[in-house]
Amino acid sequence: MDIAAICALLEQHLCQDAAAANGCRCRVAALSGARSYSQVFRANCDGISHTLFVKRCLHPGSGAADIDTARTQFRGLQQAWRRSGRPARYNVPEPLLLVDSQAIVVTEWVQGPSLTQRLRRWNVAATELDRCMVQAAEWLSWYHRGKTISPIQVDCEELIGRLRDGDPVVLRDQRFSQGCELLRHTAARVSRVLTPRAELHGDYKSDNLLIAGERVAAIDIQPDFCNSVLFDIASFLNHLELSAWHPKAWRMALRRQRLVQIFLQRYFETRVPPELVLALAWVRLFNVLGAWLDSAAETSSRLRHRFxxxxxxxxxxxxxxxxxxAAREIG
Incomplete structure (x- = not known):
C-alpha cells in the first residue's frame, strides 16, 4: 500500500468532521526499518494534535494484509492502555484506530528511540546500559502484575514436540541436537517447578520498547495469552544476547552477562530460587532453539542468514x- 492510499484512509476515518469544515488533510511519510511482516508510516493530520504511527500488518510469505495480527495487536494495546492510561511511566502508545479491512493499526507516535537503538549507540555509557535493563525489567514486572493468576508448571514434553519441524539444516546441526537432548534429559525436573504465571506480552524484546524521557511504552502485545512469566523473560534475554553480536553493540557485548543479571534482579526483586533458575535456563534454551529453526524464513539475504x-x-x-x-546446583 502506497502513501497516497494511507493518506486517503486516514482522512476517511480520522478527519470526517474536520474535513467537512476545513478540508482536513493528512501528511504521511514511509519509515525505514519495515520488514516482511509490516509497513510502517509516520503521519500528521489536521485537527489532530499529536503525530501518528501507522502500521500495516502483512503475511510474511504473501505480503497480503494480515487482518488477524492487526486485530490482535490493537486489542492488546487497548487492554494495556485501559490498565495504565496517561500519564503513566509504564504503558503503551495510545491506540487510536483499527482499519480492519486493510490490517492497519494507528497509535500515537511515541517521541523517543527504541531500547535497541539506545543500547547500540556508539557512545553509550555503562550506566546507561544498566539503566536500560532496569527500565525493561520494570515495564515487564508492571505488566505481569496486572492480573493475578495461580502458578503454573512448564509443559516440557509438549514444548519439546514443537522442535521437530523447521529448517532441515538446523535440524541436522550437532549443536541443535545437543540442545534438544539436554532439554529431554532435564524435562522431568523442570516440569515439577511451579513458576509465576501472568498475562504475557508475547514478543518481549528491546525492539518493542520505546523510551521517551522517563516513559517506557511497549508495542506489539499479544493479548489474552497467559502462561509462565519465564517465556517473556526468556524472549527478552535471548534477543538481548543475540543483539550483542551486532557490530554497533560492542559496548553491550562487553557487559552482556552483567546486563542479564541486572534485568533478573530488578524483575524478581529478590534472589531467584535455584529451581526457578533451572526452569528459566530450560525455557531460554527451548526458546532459542525454536527461534533458530524459524530463522531461515526471516531473511532472504544469504550473508545475514549465515551470520x-x-x-x-x-x-x-x-x-x-x-x-x-543449573541442573548440577539442584543435584
Missing part, C-alpha cells in the same frame, strides 16, 4: 552450559 546461524550456535552453546550448571 544469524553463527549467532544462534554461539547462544545455544552458552545456554547449554547454563542449563548444565
Amino acid at each position: 544469524a546461524y553463527f549467532c544462534y550456535r554461539r547462544l545455544v552453546r552458552s545456554l547449554i552450559r547454563e542449563l548444565h550448571v
Whole structure:
C-alpha cells in the first residue's frame, strides 16, 4: 500500500468532521526499518494534535494484509492502555484506530528511540546500559502484575514436540541436537517447578520498547495469552544476547552477562530460587532453539542468514552450559 492510499484512509476515518469544515488533510511519510511482516508510516493530520504511527500488518510469505495480527495487536494495546492510561511511566502508545479491512493499526507516535537503538549507540555509557535493563525489567514486572493468576508448571514434553519441524539444516546441526537432548534429559525436573504465571506480552524484546524521557511504552502485545512469566523473560534475554553480536553493540557485548543479571534482579526483586533458575535456563534454551529453526524464513539475504546461524550456535552453546550448571546446583 502506497502513501497516497494511507493518506486517503486516514482522512476517511480520522478527519470526517474536520474535513467537512476545513478540508482536513493528512501528511504521511514511509519509515525505514519495515520488514516482511509490516509497513510502517509516520503521519500528521489536521485537527489532530499529536503525530501518528501507522502500521500495516502483512503475511510474511504473501505480503497480503494480515487482518488477524492487526486485530490482535490493537486489542492488546487497548487492554494495556485501559490498565495504565496517561500519564503513566509504564504503558503503551495510545491506540487510536483499527482499519480492519486493510490490517492497519494507528497509535500515537511515541517521541523517543527504541531500547535497541539506545543500547547500540556508539557512545553509550555503562550506566546507561544498566539503566536500560532496569527500565525493561520494570515495564515487564508492571505488566505481569496486572492480573493475578495461580502458578503454573512448564509443559516440557509438549514444548519439546514443537522442535521437530523447521529448517532441515538446523535440524541436522550437532549443536541443535545437543540442545534438544539436554532439554529431554532435564524435562522431568523442570516440569515439577511451579513458576509465576501472568498475562504475557508475547514478543518481549528491546525492539518493542520505546523510551521517551522517563516513559517506557511497549508495542506489539499479544493479548489474552497467559502462561509462565519465564517465556517473556526468556524472549527478552535471548534477543538481548543475540543483539550483542551486532557490530554497533560492542559496548553491550562487553557487559552482556552483567546486563542479564541486572534485568533478573530488578524483575524478581529478590534472589531467584535455584529451581526457578533451572526452569528459566530450560525455557531460554527451548526458546532459542525454536527461534533458530524459524530463522531461515526471516531473511532472504544469504550473508545475514549465515551470520544469524553463527549467532544462534554461539547462544545455544552458552545456554547449554547454563542449563548444565543449573541442573548440577539442584543435584
